Amino acid sequence: MKAVKHRYVSLAIFIAVFIIVIGFLQSGILRFVFFPSVPANSMKVTLQMPQGTSYQKTHEYALRIEQAALQVNEEYRKQWGKDVIAALEVEAKADNEARIMAELVSSTERDVTSVALANRWRQAIGELPGVKALSVDASAGFSGLPVNIELQSDDLDQLRLAADEIKLELLTFDGVFDVRDTFDAGGPEVDIRITREGQALGLGQAELARQVRQAFFGAEIQRLQRGRHEVRVYVRFPKEQRESLETLRSMWVQLPDGSKVPFDVVGTIVESTGVSTIKRINRHRVVNVQADVDKTRTSSSAVVNTIEQEVMEQVLARHPAVKYRLSGEAEEQEENTNSLLIGTLVMLILVYAALAIPLKSYAQPLIIMR
Incomplete structure (x- = not known):
């Protein structure tokens, strides 16, 4: 009843708290991560070499990645007195592709998350000259790539240059790693x-x-x-x-x-x-610029928003034949946000109707809901 009696004060308090919360989000004091990284009980490294690479070179790099995993396991064994990796598997999909999977011991038997182990594994791997793409994944589920910018054009040269410029910009972000594109050179x-x-x-x-x-x-x-x-x-x-x-x-x-x-x-x-591979959507050549994000240091939405607001305008000005759209987590976040907004609107209407009928008033339900 006090809220109804002092309704203007209640409204002012609500607006003030709402503005403060929005300010926390915009300033970065309170970060919002739509798809948080959920640690899994396994880790996976995907290695892709340029077309034409000999299987011996791919196999050599795969063994180096495997040795790096064994090195990480040895470090934690000395520190905690027990293994963190239960099994390792190396799989070659083609002469220029390999996948290295590490099965971890149960999370109840180790004091470190798979995400932290994956970061240490990535550091132990070091630089691999001539690699086209290298990604380390230790998250459960699938929510799309954190950064996935789809470029479209009929001009292959402009497409290649635009992708290179965006990759260089992504490398300047703190917490962004494994920057790559899907341009498959033969x-x-x-x-x-x-x-x-x-x-x-x-x-x-x-x-x-x-x-x-x-x-x-x-x-x-x-x-x-x-x-x-x-x-x-x-x-x-x-x-x-x-x-x-x-x-x-x-x-x-x-x-x-x-x-x-x-x-x-x-x-x-x-x-x-x-x-070697040409991907087309609506008869236009397509190249995706992709990257992973350490969500303990930044968010994919912050990276994508910065790229879209500060980088894409300049890139498109230099390469007018190129168009772009956001894919991956950004696309899924937009779709889920729209669904949530519609669901929230429907829920508010139902709550309002449930309050308005017994109160026999149009205004009182709005005051209560506020």
Whole structure:
């Protein structure tokens, strides 16, 4: 009844407390983490090398990561007198990919969380030159990546440059680690293009490519029957010559009139790095810039908001062909927040109706709910 009698004072107190709480959140004194890290009973390291990496190199790095886990276990054994890692498993998904999993002893038998162990494991691994992506995960459940910025463009060069610039900015944040992108570069490629002189001589792009293919891959000249099998006979350059670009530059190309000219007259060679995987959404090429966040030091929402407000405008100004959208935890947080807002609104309406009916008043339920 006192709240009803002094309703304006009650309203003022409510507004003042609300403003103070919002101020705590905005100033960072009270941090808000939508998806907190829940420690699991296992840890996992995912290693990805560039396309074309030998399995020996990937295996070498996987063993180094395994040794780092054993080193961490030895450190805690000396400190606590017991193991923290129960089992280790190394799994190779491909020549350039590996996964190292560590099963931990029960949480009741150790005095350190899996998240703290994962941070120490990451430090023990150190720098691995030439690695495309390396991530350490020790959280239970799946809520999407803490930082996941999806870039879209039809211009591959601008897409690559924009991703590199965002990665450099993410590396400046305290508590942000394992910064990577999904750009899957392939091996070295040679792009052969016909010159204007070649076109003037009547040579086409397809004919030039066909002759180069026949010289290096081979041209079928006949087929021989050996019992029940048919053997195809190809003619091409010797193996030693096929391994050198100088052979391509010095080869002779036949023109439509039967004459021959050097390759340099009718064609050019452009060396580049290919793309082994192309991801498209709505017919646009897509590259995701991803990172993990130490939620004891910062929050993913704070990092994403800073990137969106201070970095993305400058990046998009330098690369106008690139568009972006937020994915991962930011996308899920927005979806869940919208659902919570709708649920809260429905709940308030139901509570108001439940109070208004017995009180037979429109105003009193609002005072009570306030």
